[in-house]
Amino acid sequence: MAYYRHLATEWEEMSNKAVRVLLIEDNPADTRLIREILAEDKGSPFKLECADRLATGLACLAQGKIDVVLLDLGLPDSQGISTLVKVQAEALTVPVVVLTCLDDEALAVEAVQEGAQDYMVKGHVDSNLLARSIRYAIERKRAEEKARQLETLKELDQVRSQLLANVSHELRTPLTTIKGYSTMLLDYDRRLGHDEKQEYLSAIDKATDRMAELVDHLLDMSRLEAGLLKLDKVPTNITALLQTTIAEARLRTPGHKIVLNLPKAVLKLNGDGRRIRQVVDNLIENATKYSKPASTVTIEARSQDSELVISVADRGMGIPRENSGKVFDRMFNLEHRLTQEPGGLGLGLALCKALVEAHGGRIWVNSELGKGSVFNFALPREAIAEGEANSEEG
Amino acid sequence: MKKGSRATILIIEDEDDIRTFASRVLELEGYRVLQASDGDEGLRLARGNQVALVLLDLRLPGRDGWAVLSQMKSDPELSSISVVVFTASAATQQRSQALDRGAADYLVKPLSANSLRESIARILR
Numbered sequence: 001m002a003y004y005r006h007l008a009t010e011w012e013e014m015s016n017k018a019v020r021v022l023l024i025e026d027n028p029a030d031t032r033l034i035r036e037i038l039a040e041d042k043g044s045p046f047k048l049e050c051a052d053r054l055a056t057g058l059a060c061l062a063q064g065k066i067d068v069v070l071l072d073l074g075l076p077d078s079q080g081i082s083t084l085v086k087v088q089a090e091a092l093t094v095p096v097v098v099l100t101c102l103d104d105e106a107l108a109v110e111a112v113q114e115g116a117q118d119y120m121v122k123g124h125v126d127s128n129l130l131a132r133s134i135r136y137a138i139e140r141k142r143a144e145e146k147a148r149q150l151e152t153l154k155e156l157d158q159v160r161s162q163l164l165a166n167v168s169h170e171l172r173t174p175l176t177t178i179k180g181y182s183t184m185l186l187d188y189d190r191r192l193g194h195d196e197k198q199e200y201l202s203a204i205d206k207a208t209d210r211m212a213e214l215v216d217h218l219l220d221m222s223r224l225e226a227g228l229l230k231l232d233k234v235p236t237n238i239t240a241l242l243q244t245t246i247a248e249a250r251l252r253t254p255g256h257k258i259v260l261n262l263p264k265a266v267l268k269l270n271g272d273g274r275r276i277r278q279v280v281d282n283l284i285e286n287a288t289k290y291s292k293p294a295s296t297v298t299i300e301a302r303s304q305d306s307e308l309v310i311s312v313a314d315r316g317m318g319i320p321r322e323n324s325g326k327v328f329d330r331m332f333n334l335e336h337r338l339t340q341e342p343g344g345l346g347l348g349l350a351l352c353k354a355l356v357e358a359h360g361g362r363i364w365v366n367s368e369l370g371k372g373s374v375f376n377f378a379l380p381r382e383a384i385a386e387g388e389a390n391s392e393e394g
Numbered sequence: 395m396k397k398g399s400r401a402t403i404l405i406i407e408d409e410d411d412i413r414t415f416a417s418r419v420l421e422l423e424g425y426r427v428l429q430a431s432d433g434d435e436g437l438r439l440a441r442g443n444q445v446a447l448v449l450l451d452l453r454l455p456g457r458d459g460w461a462v463l464s465q466m467k468s469d470p471e472l473s474s475i476s477v478v479v480f481t482a483s484a485a486t487q488q489r490s491q492a493l494d495r496g497a498a499d500y501l502v503k504p505l506s507a508n509s510l511r512e513s514i515a516r517i518l519r
Contacts, residue, residue: 168482168484169453169482169483172482172503172504173409173482173503175503175504176409176411176412176415176482176503176504176505177409177411177412177415178504179504179505179506180411180412180415180416180419180504180505180506180507180510181411181415183506183507183508184415184418184419184422184507186507187507187508188422188507203411203414207411
């Protein structure tokens with residue numbers, strides 16, 4: 001929706017205001033000429049800004065108040081096609097018309113292939129031609145942008161339908177447990193032993209937990225998307241947080257050997273303990289899910305420069321090299337979830353990444369196929385007063 | 395117990411709870427039940443065990459339910475076994491696809507003990 005609003009506002013702005021032109025040109029004679037030509041134009045008014053160096057031009061672009069750039073490719077501080085590339089890097093959505101000398105037409109054509117909207121040969125410029133080229137450049141760029149935004153919307157739509165498919169599947173699995181066991185308990189009450197009934201009731205209980213967790217993940221993800229997820233950052237004792245987390249993880253997955261390596265000094269930082277714990281829980285859950293029972297999962301924490309690094313290492317199947325950069329990407333996980341055992345929404349790592357980044361941290365994975373994976377995340381250690389940290393997580 | 399209830403049913407399902415549910419209900423109904431948690435194990439058990447019916451999940455690790463279904467229907471030794479698809483996907487397109495490919499019924503999760511019992515009894519009657 002935000003895209004549509006954005007487009008509509010741009011349209012309004014464009015049709016009401018003067019066209020803001022940035023001329024980046026080092027030859028004063030050419031600058032004067034362009035200024036005169038634009039002043040002559042009888043159509044909608046142009047507002048011209050001039051820069052005689054690329055650096056000055058880029059600084060002007062950075063303020064974001066330019067509708068179109070007239071660009072000489074040969075400037076004191078930049079020559080050739082790289083001049084255009086630098087302008088595009090600063091302002092990808094601003095159209096560019098390249099100004100060229102007569103003997104440079106090949107370069108101008110190359111510039112158009114590189115994404116410039118048009119080119120004009122100096123000395124062959126008149127008022128009509130220039131005004132038309134500027135307006136066409138703006139319209140063409142707008143059409144390109146719209147196509148690009150539509151593409152983004154389509155992608156977003158794909159993410160949504162894939163997510164919906166996964167959600168419905170993931171909710172049906174615990175629902176099947178609940179429906180199945182409860183109807184069985186009702187129908188065969190007299191024929192089931194006490195222990196067996198307890199077993200089914202406990203499975204129903206676990207299934208409802210799983211559903212609640214799925215709903216929480218979904219809500220977190222949509223809050224993050226809408227920018228509504230607020231961190232509650234307080235001085236937090238990470239040593240104690242990890243000890244509690246690991247103690248509970250051991251109870252949940254008694255099959256695995258879960259090892260915790262901590263430095264002697266107590267680790268503290270300013271952060272949202274509940275969210276940090278969520279990240280650690282998720283990484284441990286993945287580690288146990290993707291490795292054989294009885295294998296070892298090692299959690300380590302250490303201070304490193306201005307960061308606190310926490311890593312979770314498993315001896316599982318590992319991640320193919322070509323995918324190790326993509327595992328935190330939401331769409332990748334959603335798509336692969338369909339063909340990949342075991343269960344999950346495919347949101348876990350994307351959520352971890354978002355939570356770590358909301359803390360100003362980073363997350364990455366080192367993995368070797370067949371040998372295992374190490375998921376790491378680093379959080380900045382902002383200065384906190386000694387002895388101020390909570391003994392428990394937020 | 396009804397006559398014919400001693401038929402053997404093979405359940406191919408990767409979720410432990412769902413496999414336990416289905417097998418326990420069918421045992422209580424007097425069937426002989428075999429269990430497999432993936433497609434390859436399922437195909438192995440389908441041979442030489444006088445299996446009358448396979449309850450088949452579609453989303454399985456490795457060889458998925460679709461592959462198991464087509465393998466069974468193209469194998470002369472297995473093609474007479476009734477296959478009941480048991481899946482979390484309610485899409486009508488998938489349903490007709492499964493029936494076209496020879497499934498005897500298409501059951502959507504979640505499912506009550508009664509619905510499971512009735513579908514199986516109807517097919518094995």
